[in-house]
Amino acid sequence: MQLAGLFAQVLNGLQYGLLLFLISSGLTLIFGVMRVINLAHGSLFMIGAYLAYALAGITGSLWLALPAAVAGGALFGAALEYTLFRRFREREHLDQVLLTFALILLFEEARSALVDNQFHSVAIPAMLDFSVRVTADFAYSAYRIAVLGICLGVAALMFIGVERTRVGSAIRAAAENAEMVDLLGIDARRLHTLVFAVGTALAMLAGALAAPLQSVYPGMGDGFLIISFVVVVIGGLGSIAGAFWAALLIGLIDTLGQAYVPQAAGTAIYVLMAAVLLFRPAGLFAKG
């Protein structure tokens, strides 16, 4: 029975970690390629969650929300990059911080005007609203298993996309040396729009997936933003693989901590981050 509880917590931790990966991989890609700090990344997560809430309310099902979050996120991200972030690539960090802080405030205000300031739960799709009996005394939510599967699928697509395709190699090259990419005849600006669109789509997909698990509420992106930063610091900036392992690590530590040592759980990941900064400042999973 104890073991079953532990097993459930480990699965929860992995699933939370994979959601974190969807958010932080976008963050790390956007910074790696564009050198832009996006504090509004957590708000994009929130927008995805509210999109799921709204669409689930209209259509009665979450299924439409997932492709809508991906497509809408890609369009929204491309629009944001085209209108605003493009101008801030060469600006100081301070300007980028303030620009994205302003976006947070405007997104929150829009959320408050369009929906309201209450908590809302989002129903788990009826098709998955059951538990899978794993052993005689242990069952696990089918929706959580589906989230695990979807996130792993997206992670695999990300790896293939970045490591195995021509566009992926251009993205990796741009992260190394943007001017060189220009010289090679690849339009870096289109690459930036693409990366920002993908990052936004991932964050909004994560929000839509998370909506039934933790309900939607004002400022829900803030906590995820901070944790994603910790993931990026621990994983090493610009590294998809680093973000993946760090996200799983943080997800497990946070979830198991909340379950077994709640007093220390809030600070555990920050202690880990401090240790990483002390011993491996370039990130736990950085090469060399």
Added chain:
Amino acid sequence: MRCATLRGNLLLAVAALVVACMPFYASPYHMQLASIAMIAAMFALSLQLLVGGAGMVSLAQAAFFGLGAYTVYLLGRTLGRPPSILVSLPASAAVAGIAAALIGPFALRTRGFFFLMTTLAFGQMLFFVFHDTPIGGGADGVFIQRPDLGFALTRASRTPVFLLTDLAVLAAMYAALWWLMHTLFGSVLLGIRANEDRMRAMGHNVTRVKLAAFVIAGALAGIAGHMAALNDAFVNPELLGWHRSAEALLIVLLGGIGALHGPILGAFAYTLIGEFGRSITERQRLVEGLVILAAVLLLRRGLAGLRFAR
């Protein structure tokens, strides 16, 4: 970072005199508004030492501000009576400074983007300590006993007395920073902002100078937090939240990154804009968001870019 010239400092002194005379001509409401602006100015000044000084954009500053405010509460709770301001003010500075000295060595192992992220994360860690544990009276905040100024206050005398206290502390903080920026330490700090590697090559211990600036800035933010606690008699975990750090960055940018007196101009401008916004709409974040957008898109040099100092 430019410091105001003699003429600029004289203008600031005249402005201080105008504020000091407010009890003779202004309503308590406007005096409170001036106090709010002056506390924001102290907080932004502490951040200016990092941003304008060494080019370090920190998002942990609000955590030190909040620690300073909570020190007043914790002192009062421990003593069982209001602490004297002669005790609570240094205590707030010390607690915030020590916290900065503990966080600084880790955060300063990073630069630029990483520095931002680590200061954000450490700041939020402190926020969660006060938000999630009972140490600071809980997530909703607590009313506190104000520090004892050494004489009895009535409801009517309170506002002008706080106004003058805030003004005195702000003036002292500005003078101290003005002096600091004219020492070798200040020059090295500016040198780091211009070219960190060159300062290192010249034999300066860059990390130690940055850490010293981080600790001093933390202590000054703690003093600002102490004054906020004195004025409001209330503390809550939101004081430590990173949104307040971002607000302080906005004030710094609004006033002008390049000038020591910028945060003072920025804080008054920001407070007035907020007040104006409140009078026309309920939607505070809309006003604030648009102001920030306007500031980053249009006002590149800040208010101090208007000629005031060279």
